[in-house]
Amino acid sequence: MQELGSFRNKIRDLTFKILELIHERNNVALNIAELKQRHGLNIENEEIEIKLEDDVVSFCEEKGINEELALKVLHSLLEESKRLQGYTKQSVVTPMTVASRAMSLASAAKNVIRLDIGEPDFPPPNSVVEECSRAMKERKTHYTDSRGIPQLREALQQYLMTKYKFSCNKENLLITPGGRFAIFAAFSSIVKEGQSVLLIEPNWPAYKENLEFAGIRPIVIKTSIEDNWDVDLEKIKESIRKTTRAIVISYPSNPTGKIIRREDFKAILEIARDYNLYVVSDEIYNEYAYADCPSILQYDVGKFILTSSFSKTWAMTGFRIGYAVSDKDVISKMQKVLSLIVTCVPEFIQYGAIKALQAEEEVRRNTSIMKRRIELAYNEIRKIDSLITYKPDGGMYLFPVSNREDFDSSRFASELLEKRFVAVSPGCGFGDYPRAFRISLGQNEEKIIQGIRTISEMLG
Amino acid sequence: MQELGSFRNKIRDLTFKILELIHERNNVALNIAELKQRHGLNIENEEIEIKLEDDVVSFCEEKGINEELALKVLHSLLEESKRLQGYTKQSVVTPMTVASRAMSLASAAKNVIRLDIGEPDFPPPNSVVEECSRAMKERKTHYTDSRGIPQLREALQQYLMTKYKFSCNKENLLITPGGRFAIFAAFSSIVKEGQSVLLIEPNWPAYKENLEFAGIRPIVIKTSIEDNWDVDLEKIKESIRKTTRAIVISYPSNPTGKIIRREDFKAILEIARDYNLYVVSDEIYNEYAYADCPSILQYDVGKFILTSSFSKTWAMTGFRIGYAVSDKDVISKMQKVLSLIVTCVPEFIQYGAIKALQAEEEVRRNTSIMKRRIELAYNEIRKIDSLITYKPDGGMYLFPVSNREDFDSSRFASELLEKRFVAVSPGCGFGDYPRAFRISLGQNEEKIIQGIRTISEMLG
Numbered sequence: 001m002q003e004l005g006s007f008r009n010k011i012r013d014l015t016f017k018i019l020e021l022i023h024e025r026n027n028v029a030l031n032i033a034e035l036k037q038r039h040g041l042n043i044e045n046e047e048i049e050i051k052l053e054d055d056v057v058s059f060c061e062e063k064g065i066n067e068e069l070a071l072k073v074l075h076s077l078l079e080e081s082k083r084l085q086g087y088t089k090q091s092v093v094t095p096m097t098v099a100s101r102a103m104s105l106a107s108a109a110k111n112v113i114r115l116d117i118g119e120p121d122f123p124p125p126n127s128v129v130e131e132c133s134r135a136m137k138e139r140k141t142h143y144t145d146s147r148g149i150p151q152l153r154e155a156l157q158q159y160l161m162t163k164y165k166f167s168c169n170k171e172n173l174l175i176t177p178g179g180r181f182a183i184f185a186a187f188s189s190i191v192k193e194g195q196s197v198l199l200i201e202p203n204w205p206a207y208k209e210n211l212e213f214a215g216i217r218p219i220v221i222k223t224s225i226e227d228n229w230d231v232d233l234e235k236i237k238e239s240i241r242k243t244t245r246a247i248v249i250s251y252p253s254n255p256t257g258k259i260i261r262r263e264d265f266k267a268i269l270e271i272a273r274d275y276n277l278y279v280v281s282d283e284i285y286n287e288y289a290y291a292d293c294p295s296i297l298q299y300d301v302g303k304f305i306l307t308s309s310f311s312k313t314w315a316m317t318g319f320r321i322g323y324a325v326s327d328k329d330v331i332s333k334m335q336k337v338l339s340l341i342v343t344c345v346p347e348f349i350q351y352g353a354i355k356a357l358q359a360e361e362e363v364r365r366n367t368s369i370m371k372r373r374i375e376l377a378y379n380e381i382r383k384i385d386s387l388i389t390y391k392p393d394g395g396m397y398l399f400p401v402s403n404r405e406d407f408d409s410s411r412f413a414s415e416l417l418e419k420r421f422v423a424v425s426p427g428c429g430f431g432d433y434p435r436a437f438r439i440s441l442g443q444n445e446e447k448i449i450q451g452i453r454t455i456s457e458m459l460g
Numbered sequence: 461m462q463e464l465g466s467f468r469n470k471i472r473d474l475t476f477k478i479l480e481l482i483h484e485r486n487n488v489a490l491n492i493a494e495l496k497q498r499h500g501l502n503i504e505n506e507e508i509e510i511k512l513e514d515d516v517v518s519f520c521e522e523k524g525i526n527e528e529l530a531l532k533v534l535h536s537l538l539e540e541s542k543r544l545q546g547y548t549k550q551s552v553v554t555p556m557t558v559a560s561r562a563m564s565l566a567s568a569a570k571n572v573i574r575l576d577i578g579e580p581d582f583p584p585p586n587s588v589v590e591e592c593s594r595a596m597k598e599r600k601t602h603y604t605d606s607r608g609i610p611q612l613r614e615a616l617q618q619y620l621m622t623k624y625k626f627s628c629n630k631e632n633l634l635i636t637p638g639g640r641f642a643i644f645a646a647f648s649s650i651v652k653e654g655q656s657v658l659l660i661e662p663n664w665p666a667y668k669e670n671l672e673f674a675g676i677r678p679i680v681i682k683t684s685i686e687d688n689w690d691v692d693l694e695k696i697k698e699s700i701r702k703t704t705r706a707i708v709i710s711y712p713s714n715p716t717g718k719i720i721r722r723e724d725f726k727a728i729l730e731i732a733r734d735y736n737l738y739v740v741s742d743e744i745y746n747e748y749a750y751a752d753c754p755s756i757l758q759y760d761v762g763k764f765i766l767t768s769s770f771s772k773t774w775a776m777t778g779f780r781i782g783y784a785v786s787d788k789d790v791i792s793k794m795q796k797v798l799s800l801i802v803t804c805v806p807e808f809i810q811y812g813a814i815k816a817l818q819a820e821e822e823v824r825r826n827t828s829i830m831k832r833r834i835e836l837a838y839n840e841i842r843k844i845d846s847l848i849t850y851k852p853d854g855g856m857y858l859f860p861v862s863n864r865e866d867f868d869s870s871r872f873a874s875e876l877l878e879k880r881f882v883a884v885s886p887g888c889g890f891g892d893y894p895r896a897f898r899i900s901l902g903q904n905e906e907k908i909i910q911g912i913r914t915i916s917e918m919l920g
Contacts (some may be wrong), residue, residue: 001499006490012512014485016519016535018478022533023525025474032467039461052472059476065483069540073482073533077475080529103605117603124601131594141584141778145563177637177780177802184801209800247623318601318807320637340669341644342637342802347778349806 033085033254049078049098057242071194075215091306093410095429102423113451116423120442122315125359132352140347146339148175152350159357166297171328179284179309179322180187183209186305190278191216191245198247200231201431204254225388229258231265240275247272250282252289255399255438257392261450265294273302280305287313287363288370289394302309314356322332334358373441380452385460409437416458422451461485489831501705509538517702518581531654535675553870555889562883571913578885580902582775582826585819592812600807606799608635612810628756631788634795637743637805639769644670646765649793650738651676651705658699658707660691661891664714685848690716693727700735707732710742711772712749715859715898717852725754733762740765747773747823748830749854774816779809830856833901840912846919860902861896869897874919
């Protein structure tokens, strides 16, 4: 077995040669850092990185190298370069700092108006509470199938059929501990480290956070209030790289309240199909829609994962239950992750969720309350001259943008909270929107009006 | 800025050179695969890999290369070699296949005795069920601090003080959706891809599964029934590599029921401290202890994470709630992971858990029931000549080992289930124990006895 020994030595030598080159590469990165510092240059090179990733994929195709391996190694190298160049995220006031400061002010007995958190003040349906209690008392307090109890998945099948005429098997459904987990499991099932995912900003911070946690590059397509938050389809096409595996969409939008036109929605699905991307459609706000709102389940175009949750429609944030719909293989991968990390969703809560799916009256009530709040809040905020606000088609937020060039919403949110005890979320949490902030309509009308009037006063 | 351009070209060139070498390395791996196939050799090289990892760390120290980066790249390369060599896990009957087959048999109206799942058949304390219901009705149905509600963390402080005279701050505690999540978050907070963690086998499969999910190498220290499941301290020391960041211990043991001697426990903590390792002590079965059982909280030796759960002691499996205790920094990292993936544990369940901590009577009852089951089951199983069984010091399992050299517990478990409708977990799920199987004492005495008698009949 001399041959084996000699092959093994070769493997060993090559391993160290690879590390030598990595070392050399890091040293060049340090040279660049020094140069940049000397000339006061900005440190990020996202474009260069993305180009390099594309070229690496081409190189792999040409040479027959496993692309996943190459992209993962490249990602590690790029991260190291950033680390060596002293790249750190700018520290600004984020929605999280506002939220935690608001919480501590509130617990210090200050009367804080919480227009920051995306949580409706409605009660959950009585039938859900009753059913959870009943199920708990009847000893539905055991481990369940990690995909969710069959009864809930059947009820969900029925619900999706009634609502969208969408027909699927139980194997296409996964019950998750909240919409967040569905997003996390979705990404970990369809995208690998070093690959990329398209995001349309502004959007819910959790997408980017989850991608970054997994070492996946978010490729951002910005939209703007000047374009009515419409997404430019050409920009989507241009943004797709060889590394891209999915695009995330979510309408009604958090934070803008925008609902995409059906023709644009369909066009995105077609682009995704043409480029073999998964569409991750987060439809958590789908009941709070006051204009025609497309669902991915109404289209038979390509690969998709729908994520949703009982949190908003049924005001069940504190129950931590959501779901995902996808093809059998993806659901099975997502199930493995769920089973590994949390085993399953609490059994009695799953029973409660069955009742939620039948709670039509409460959904109607919540939906109409939210509609009134949007009208009211929009009419109030439009009185403020320095803000431009899109009138939401749905969702539960306003996302006003200041027309003052130098407006800094992080500072504004911070002052508004410290001086006037009103909490809003600065725009930086939702993308590159320093002049915008998000107002949540989770509070009652009185608080919303009072909050917006305080904002008006602060803005002078 | 010609200089910048030239540095960038250099980075680019080096990147492709690195990939060229990776390609070359992969080709050598293919050569090895071919050679091995030709000579019918076994494919795994764990020892060689571990040696290479160690050498890579030395190399990094010498050259000043970031060790984390190097180990991550090395891990990716090793995985690729395995993939190219067609390495796949042996497909055997695992505890999971038994469990899912048992579930489907059971739902086909077969009267299956489930001695496989680690779930007590006791009811959760009434006070917990009542409190969850009350809290739900009083609208404790909102997002909470991702670390857990302060009231529960205070109650836990008090509980740990009473039970172990352990004093800590609320910042040292994290409420998690089950013990599994605590393990997952623990690893992701203290170990990186390509590094390693020591495991003492046989043990709960979730440790290894979680490590593998994160690309962390499990280094296994085997124990055997011949040594009364005692762990060899010298073996622990010898197993520690330069890549090792933590050791996992869990007593009373799942599956053996072993409780470690205090002197050995302390010795492990001291070894860990000397080598700067974290001790992850999973104390989920700590109430089911019928001999003196050490807790990590009773020792002030080095870095640790305690993980635990309300599942076993309080029979709250289906509530999905557990906790972790550690230093402030680790808890804060674990909190970030929790907040990213699941936001928080359902609010009303956290209120219920407060009552669990006060349910002394139920704990005493459950503990004494489990003790009786252990006695009874042990007395029954020892009648079987071909099995050697350690008499459990605690926990809720028996882990008999066949004295027949050729006994295959996977096949046995499968036959036992298919022919006699008794489910047990084959030993391969808990490590390299093909002659052992686990009997869970989660069922009532009658079923346990009936199950063990059926086993006896099957074994002839």
